[in-house]
Amino acid sequence: SLLLSARDLRKTYGSTVALNGADLDVSAGEIVAVMGPSGSGKSTLMHCLAGIVRPDSGRVLYRDLDVTAASDSERSALRRGEFGFVFQFGQLVPELTCVENVALPLRMEGVKREEAERRAQSWLERLDVADMARKRPGRISGGQGQRVAVARALVTEPRVVFADEPTGALDSLNGEMVMRLFTHCAEEFGTAVVLVTHEPSVAAYSHREVVVRDGSIRTTAGTL
Ligand code: ADP
Ligand code: ADP
Numbered sequence: 469s470l471l472l473s474a475r476d477l478r479k480t481y482g483s484t485v486a487l488n489g490a491d492l493d494v495s496a497g498e499i500v501a502v503m504g505p506s507g508s509g510k511s512t513l514m515h516c517l518a519g520i521v522r523p524d525s526g527r528v529l530y531r532d533l534d535v536t537a538a539s540d541s542e543r544s545a546l547r548r549g550e551f552g553f554v555f556q557f558g559q560l561v562p563e564l565t566c567v568e569n570v571a572l573p574l575r576m577e578g579v580k581r582e583e584a585e586r587r588a589q590s591w592l593e594r595l596d597v598a599d600m601a602r603k604r605p606g607r608i609s610g611g612q613g614q615r616v617a618v619a620r621a622l623v624t625e626p627r628v629v630f631a632d633e634p635t636g637a638l639d640s641l642n643g644e645m646v647m648r649l650f651t652h653c654a655e656e657f658g659t660a661v662v663l664v665t666h667e668p669s670v671a672a673y674s675h676r677e678v679v680v681r682d683g684s685i686r687t688t689a690g691t692l
Pocket of ligand 1: 481484485486505506507508509510
């Protein structure tokens with residue numbers, strides 16, 4: 469079933485056209501790899517889909533909700549309740565331990581500390597970073613931090629995961645582990661995954677590849 473649909477998204481920053489009429493549909497259980505050159509609009513597309521950036525025109529629908537017309541509080545509720553994020557930079561809170569970082573989205577939903585940290589710990593185990601639980605992000609490697617960030621994105625069991633180069637800091641084995649975990653969530657829970665990647669080996673795990681060029685979707689391949 470269709471979860472997200474974007475129609476004719478346009479967004480400019482001053483004289484820079486970031487999105488120039490982008491369309492994309494994402495179904496439940498579908499992993500979509502968004503590829504394309506640097507500066508082509510991939511991040512802006514993801515941010516519009518996720519309700520972080522409002523396009524100048526065009527529309528994003530999430531199920532029955534018009535994300536583009538929703539209020540700030542509706543959009544932040546949507547992001548907290550339905551979406552998970554793995555972004556490249558500044559994702560973990562440096563003052564919190566890794567297990568507290570992963571538990572944070574659950575704590576914001578009102579889950580009690582003990583329960584939230586138990587669930588967080590089990591995701592850290594699945595990503596093979598359980599030993600890092602009591603350390604702060606500054607004390608672990610970039611690759612370990614990226615896996616902690618993936619755990620944090622999945623702990624709330626979101627319907628859609630947005631991931632901007634989620635395997636960029638990982639060696640190939642850990643990259644495969646993350647992609648297998650996304651595949652598992654897609655198959656078991658119907659999680660949709662929208663991921664930006666430059667790596668064909670990562671895109672190979674997707675059901676569909678789309679290429680962004682000059683702010684719009686130029687080619688699509690694959691099936692689901
Ligand atoms: P990609 O993710 O494919 O690298 P982006 O969506 O980040 O592309 O950027 C598309 C274009 O929009 C680029 O020229 C970028 O510099 C510009 N851009 C993106 N975000 C902003 C912003 N917040 N302010 C100004 N320009 C931006
Ligand atoms: P990516 O690797 O995805 O292309 P960027 O380094 O282009 O990432 O962008 C990182 C962040 O900076 C994004 O949130 C993007 O919106 C913002 N950004 C990109 N280009 C600009 C810009 N020219 N001015 C201000 N912010 C920008």
